[in-house]
């Protein structure tokens with residue numbers, strides 16, 4: 001693999017892992033990172049953001065947190081320091097080209113009709129295909145200069161919780177345009193930085209839409225900015241109000257919650273409504289053909305075999321789209337699997353077999369996640385999923401020492417530290 005040209009897009013948790021595992025196999029990938037720093041989402045979060053996953057589950061298998069970090073849920077600064085240390089330790093930092101955004105990609109060398117007809121992935125079931133096809137990446141720097149970078153394999157590690165915000169839609173006359181105040185997405189709030197953000201919310205009536213991580217973090221910051229005694233006290237006294245509602249709309253003074261007659265008077269409305277990670281993947285492709293197949297349809301999951309290989313898109317992998325209970329170590333194990341595959345250690349099944357496998361997972365995700373199946377969460381079957389990757393790599397999925405430990409012990413990153421894929 002040492003002579004192969006590989007491009008990784010993104011230097012977050014997933015991109016770092018992908019680069020580390022390729023370096024270990026003699027490949028010298030180029031990592032394009034749009035930002036000026038690594039760390040992905042951890043580089044641009046609101047000030048009080050910390051891990052929600054306990055620290056022992058959010059670490060690379062062979063790189064424990066430093067002893068000085070004792071918090072169960074380290075904050076975002078500690079996560080950033082940890083990721084920088086990892087990137088330095090394994091020589092990843094030197095491979096990253098910061099301030100380089102990949103604005104589009106095209107597959108050259110083989111016509112789309114031929115690609116669409118392939119029964120084996122990339123024509124022959126191998127990572128780099130038959131040697132004719134390659135990706136041309138259009139890479140832009142901060143000053144707008146553009147270059148074309150050619151790669152025989154691309155790993156998209158562009159994340160799903162950033163970039164393209166998920167903004168609710170409203171009937172005519174009931175959207176943000178009718179509101180006298182300011183409307184922003186959590187992404188813009190996080191980008192502002194602590195000082196500007198707290199100036200903006202100080203003394204204001206803020207309505208936050210959403211109830212997951214970003215929304216709750218911003219609500220806590222509103223409480224801190226306005227009265228440092230905190231979130232729970234403000235809840236008790238009623239200056240933070242929680243409302244449950246299936247829908248809402250805007251009016252001149254603020255937000256109208258379904259079923260209520262008077263509006264929630266607001267100066268600022270912040271959408272903590274998440275992101276469209278699927279659209280981010282789709283937009284990477286220039287060709288209509290790849291765009292039309294890249295992320296499936298609204299009634300299917302994003303079709304990725306082993307949650308990283310699209311059965312019909314050659315010489316490309318996606319890392320970090322599918323969620324789990326602890327995303328870092330899932331990305332790491334996938335990166336290990338991917339490096340082994342790219343090094344010739346795994347032969348992919350036929351395109352049809354991979355598509356059928358994707359459909360099996362889709363059934364599970366629909367049953368388990370209901371209307372949220374597009375998140376492609378391996379969640380409850382996380383260990384089972386890891387077992388699949390281990391078997392593909394020719395490794396024993398039972399990672400613990402002893403029958404009872406394996407039966408009752410909780411699996412975590414450290415169980416995979418000694419996982420060394422078997423060479424054919």
Ligand SMILES: Cc1cc2nc3c(=O)[nH]c(=O)nc-3n(C[C@H](O)[C@H](O)[C@H](O)COP(=O)(O)OP(=O)(O)OC[C@H]3O[C@@H](n4cnc5c(N)ncnc54)[C@H](O)[C@@H]3O)c2cc1C
Pocket residue numbers: 009010011012013014015032033034035038039040041042045049050051052053058100101102103157158159160161162163213214319320321324325326327328331
């Ligand atoms: C607030 C918050 C808290 C979270 N907490 C947890 C947690 O506690 N536990 C957990 O398991 N997960 C958590 N997550 C999920 C988190 O997204 C993952 O854990 C992980 O950090 C994702 O890493 P990633 O590398 O896949 O993606 P990202 O971190 O999103 O990194 C993607 C990188 O790609 C770059 N990029 C994107 N597009 C391009 C392009 N076109 N060209 C070049 N570069 C590009 C971006 O700049 C970015 O650096 C949290 C997410 C958020 C937003």
